[in-house]
Amino acid sequence: MTVIVSDAGFGPETWNTGFEGKTVLDLNSDTDPASLTGQTEGVEMIRIDFPSFADGRGFTLARQLRLMGYTGRLRAKGHVLADQYAMARRTGFDEVEISDELAARQPQEQWLARSHWGAHNYQARLRGSSAAS
Numbered sequence: 001m002t003v004i005v006s007d008a009g010f011g012p013e014t015w016n017t018g019f020e021g022k023t024v025l026d027l028n029s030d031t032d033p034a035s036l037t038g039q040t041e042g043v044e045m046i047r048i049d050f051p052s053f054a055d056g057r058g059f060t061l062a063r064q065l066r067l068m069g070y071t072g073r074l075r076a077k078g079h080v081l082a083d084q085y086a087m088a089r090r091t092g093f094d095e096v097e098i099s100d101e102l103a104a105r106q107p108q109e110q111w112l113a114r115s116h117w118g119a120h121n122y123q124a125r126l127r128g129s130s131a132a133s
Contacts, residue, residue, distance in 0.1 A: 001099075002100070003098050004075075005085065005095060005111050006095045007089070007115040010108045023043060023045065024047070025039070025040070025043050025045075026077075029049055029061060031048075033068065037068070040068070040069075040070045040072070044072050045072055045073040045074075045075060046072065047077045048061055048062060048074070050080050052079050053079045055079075059091040062091045065092065066092035073095075076095075082110035085111055
């Protein structure tokens, strides 16, 4: 089973159309964004796999997809830690999919502590404000 993490905390899977077909892309963290040019049209969800919490390539891929104009649902899947949640949101992910085991080790409270991701970044602190611009 899996747990879906959003700014509201833990929740159930809400994607009801399955993960096969033309409306969903499952990508590895080492996918070259240039290879996706023209392939995201009509795609409603992209899931990017995080094989290890130490593999940050998925964050870069998410950012590149958003810069390329992808506006659909973007989900990080796998070994993402609560400490990485703010980075996931800043780079363009809408949600994170984690295992029940990880959710037990890092309970909802740890994720919620990072759910105000837009207000806690070094750039805002340097500007002297608490909100991200």
